[in-house]
Amino acid sequence: MVNCDWVEERLSAYIDNELSSQERIAFEAHCDHCNSCRALTAEYQAIGKLMRQSEARVDTTSLWERLEHRLDDNHVVPISTKSQPKNWVYAILATAASVALIWFVAKNPTSNHGDVTHQHAALAVDFQEVIRTAKSEPKAAIAKLVAKYQGKELDAKATASYLGYEPAIFKGAPEGFTRVSTHVLNMPCCKCSASICERKDGTSLIIFEHKDEQPVWFGDLPSIETQCSGKTCKIIEAAGQLAVSWKSEDRQLTMIGANDISEVNQWVASMKL
Amino acid sequence: MQQSESSNPQKPMQLTASVPIDELKKWVRNATSGDRECQKRIYELLAPRIYRVIRKIVGVSDADDVMQDFVIHLFAKLGQFRFESSLETWAHRMAVNQSLQYLRKNSREEQRALKVAQATEMTKNPSSQNQADDAEVLQLAMEQISGEQRALLHMKEVEGLGYEAIASVLGIPEGTVGSRLNKARKELRTSLIQLGWEA
Numbered sequence: 001m002v003n004c005d006w007v008e009e010r011l012s013a014y015i016d017n018e019l020s021s022q023e024r025i026a027f028e029a030h031c032d033h034c035n036s037c038r039a040l041t042a043e044y045q046a047i048g049k050l051m052r053q054s055e056a057r058v059d060t061t062s063l064w065e066r067l068e069h070r071l072d073d074n075h076v077v078p079i080s081t082k083s084q085p086k087n088w089v090y091a092i093l094a095t096a097a098s099v100a101l102i103w104f105v106a107k108n109p110t111s112n113h114g115d116v117t118h119q120h121a122a123l124a125v126d127f128q129e130v131i132r133t134a135k136s137e138p139k140a141a142i143a144k145l146v147a148k149y150q151g152k153e154l155d156a157k158a159t160a161s162y163l164g165y166e167p168a169i170f171k172g173a174p175e176g177f178t179r180v181s182t183h184v185l186n187m188p189c190c191k192c193s194a195s196i197c198e199r200k201d202g203t204s205l206i207i208f209e210h211k212d213e214q215p216v217w218f219g220d221l222p223s224i225e226t227q228c229s230g231k232t233c234k235i236i237e238a239a240g241q242l243a244v245s246w247k248s249e250d251r252q253l254t255m256i257g258a259n260d261i262s263e264v265n266q267w268v269a270s271m272k273l
Numbered sequence: 274m275q276q277s278e279s280s281n282p283q284k285p286m287q288l289t290a291s292v293p294i295d296e297l298k299k300w301v302r303n304a305t306s307g308d309r310e311c312q313k314r315i316y317e318l319l320a321p322r323i324y325r326v327i328r329k330i331v332g333v334s335d336a337d338d339v340m341q342d343f344v345i346h347l348f349a350k351l352g353q354f355r356f357e358s359s360l361e362t363w364a365h366r367m368a369v370n371q372s373l374q375y376l377r378k379n380s381r382e383e384q385r386a387l388k389v390a391q392a393t394e395m396t397k398n399p400s401s402q403n404q405a406d407d408a409e410v411l412q413l414a415m416e417q418i419s420g421e422q423r424a425l426l427h428m429k430e431v432e433g434l435g436y437e438a439i440a441s442v443l444g445i446p447e448g449t450v451g452s453r454l455n456k457a458r459k460e461l462r463t464s465l466i467q468l469g470w471e472a
Contacts, residue, residue: 012454016429018436044458046472047465048430054408055431058328060320063337064313067344071312227349 002030007037015044130206131243134257138196138204142183145194149185159184159193167193167209168251174270176200205257207267211250228261229269249273292318297360305352312348319361320344322432323368329427330372330420339375343368358441365442369424376420407470414464422457429454 007030013019014027031038133141145151160166162184173179182195192210199205224235233246242258244267251273258264292300303311320340327343328336347364354363415423421443428434428442440447 009455010451012458013451016436016451016454018451043462043472047458047462050407050411051426051430054411055325056333058321058324060316060324060340063320063324063340064316066337067316067341068309070341070345071309071348230350230353 002026004030004034004037007031007034008040011041011044014041015048131241131256134206135203135241138180138198138206138257141206142181142194142196145185146183149187151183151185151194153181153183156182163191163193163211165211165251167195168248168253168271168273169193169195169197169207169209171272172270173197174266176266177205180204203257205255205263207271208254208256210252228265231268233264233268235264244268294356298356301351301354301360304348315347315351315360316344319347319364322361323364325431326365326424326427327368327372329415329423329431330369331375335375335379339372342375343371346371362438362441366444369442370444372424373420410465410468410470413468414461414470417464418457418460422453422460425450425454425457426461 007014007027010019010023010027014024019027031041130141130145142151146153154162156166156170159170159182167182169179169182177197177199180196180198182193185192185194187210190210192208195207195209196204197207225232226235227233228244228246231246231248233244235242235244237243241256242260242264243254243256244258244264245252245254246268247253248271253271255264255267258267300311300314304315323343324336324340327339331339347367350367354360418426424443425439428439434442436447436450439450443450445453
């Protein structure tokens with residue numbers, strides 16, 4: 001039964017020429033005898049005409065000139081999701097001599113500069129040993145963190161209860177990895193989880209997760225920012241491995257001990273919240 | 274009763290179809306590697322249309338910034354484009370998502386931005402005072418609807434895209450485009466009438 005509701009429901013489809021011929025005939029037959037539907041259709045068409053007439057001209061030429069400067073200055077370097085580490089990664093990062101991965105978290109973003117500097121020093125965590133041992137002796141690396149930051153090993157339920165959310169790692173490690181353990185750590189900045197994940201060859205990496213709006217800093221170490229599986233990742237290279245940090249929704253994830261960029265891509269793509 | 278006498282004929286995203294596919298693949302490959310000339314070609318191909326939709330969603334005063342961020346993002350992700358859809362659809366989708374995300378992050382700024390937009394985007398060459406007034410009223414009315422609704426209406430009414438292309442850009446089922454457009458048009462009409470507009 002064609003009535004005003006039927007017509008109103010199909011008004012856009014009619015205007016946009018998306019109705020079947022049968023529906024169009026029924027629509028027009030109704031409008032021939034219904035002043036209000038005919039008027040409404042005309043109004044919608046007038047709105048479209050107004051939108052087209054009001055569209056200001058666009059000049060994107062000058063914008064390109066400004067963009068070129070940003071492209072020149074931009075440190076985001078595109079990478080292929082399938083490629084092995086490119087030479088440029090190591091060319092940039094090879095100068096990393098000493099490692100002091102600073103997990104800095106500004107609890108109070110309104111802090112003045114002096115306070116921030118002080119917090120840097122207070123919260124600096126020497127991850128040199130973590131990075132060096134994450135691949136071959138992950139349990140020893142975690143044990144030191146546990147001792148320093150009142151850590152404890154928990155299962156998924158207890159971890160979720162402790163942190164207030166379930167770390168993404170409990171939804172499953174990427175293919176080729178097995179989660180071995182998860183510890184919670186009471187860092188100066190925040191509570192976080194640290195999970196050891198083992199490769200098939202017996203080597204490991206460690207994945208950290210915390211929820212706060214707090215960036216992970218890599219101190220003054222040379223780092224690059226690049227897109228990995230759609231996420232902006234900050235990467236440093238040390239001890240022949242990669243340490244990577246990226247944000248996913250309200251979660252900050254940091255991985256220490258990745259073999260190469262392909263592995264980073266695999267993890268970033270797999271860690272769904 | 275005449276149908277759609279003022280509407281553009283609907284069309285898919287097809288600007289990039291004007292470039293031979295092998296040539297386009299070469300541009301994409303080289304642009305991914307940082308070739309500035311190929312980046313510029315891709316920019317020139319996509320920019321006018323994408324700039325318009327970004328401007329419609331975020332407003333004139335923020336359009337340049339969002340467009341620049343979009344282009345940087347586009348070139349960073351270009352290596353992931355697999356030619357499974359048209360480059361234009363893929364880029365449009367990215368631009369719309371980035372614009373909507375910008376609005377969400379800057380919701381308190383939106384009102385200010387649109388007020389500035391209202392003051393600055395009035396047609397530069399009005400053929401009559403009435404036309405300028407109508408454009409101003411339309412600008413104000415557009416403030417009252419959501420960013421996604423602005424994107425929808427722009428793609429349909431200004432770009433003249435078909436439902437399939439719109440669904441592809443917005444990542445929504447094609448079957449819901451008509452009802453979403455209906456809702457957007459209804460809300461825009463209500464706002465226009467409240468502002469004193471007459472067809």
